[in-house]
Amino acid sequence: MSAEDVAQRVLMAGLVPLWILAGLVDWACHRRTRIERTSGLRENVFHWVLLAEGGVALVATALLQPGPALLAIVLAAFAAHELTTYVELRYTAPRREIRPFEQMVHSFMELLPLGLFALLAVLAAGEQPTRWPAGYLFVVGIAVLVLNVLPLAEESWRCARARGAGAGRLP
Numbered sequence: 001m002s003a004e005d006v007a008q009r010v011l012m013a014g015l016v017p018l019w020i021l022a023g024l025v026d027w028a029c030h031r032r033t034r035i036e037r038t039s040g041l042r043e044n045v046f047h048w049v050l051l052a053e054g055g056v057a058l059v060a061t062a063l064l065q066p067g068p069a070l071l072a073i074v075l076a077a078f079a080a081h082e083l084t085t086y087v088e089l090r091y092t093a094p095r096r097e098i099r100p101f102e103q104m105v106h107s108f109m110e111l112l113p114l115g116l117f118a119l120l121a122v123l124a125a126g127e128q129p130t131r132w133p134a135g136y137l138f139v140v141g142i143a144v145l146v147l148n149v150l151p152l153a154e155e156s157w158r159c160a161r162a163r164g165a166g167a168g169r170l171p
Helices: 003-032 040-063 068-092 100-125 134-164
Strands: none
Touching: 003 040, 003 100, 003 134, 040 068, 040 100, 040 134, 068 100
């Protein structure tokens, strides 16, 4: 098995599922610390931006051949994600306890894009074009919808509802 085959398998069977699951676990941490009562809707908006930034890297990876353009897109999405994470934490940390487990989940969510970049660099060095099977893309799309988008929408609903009731109104 070639290095490109290994990189493709690790990407599809390891990194992508871990990234999706890390997003779900992060949502569970937010729910447990009741962000709707503390940092509220503003933090939730950061989460949507972070999801979109990760989505750009993932969609580009699924649709484009590994090469300099894809590596630039993934690197730019990573940099944007890191900047957004920094701004979000500067906003959130004074308003809500970010427990050690949640911090570890954040570490995963920050390092997985670097793993993506490294695996794509291996694939870019290969000779063969790389395609993700349509069935895999469908399953990943459903997983992101069910495990990331819907929980984040639920978080938005909780935050909006609490804000209407007077909670989560922070300067």
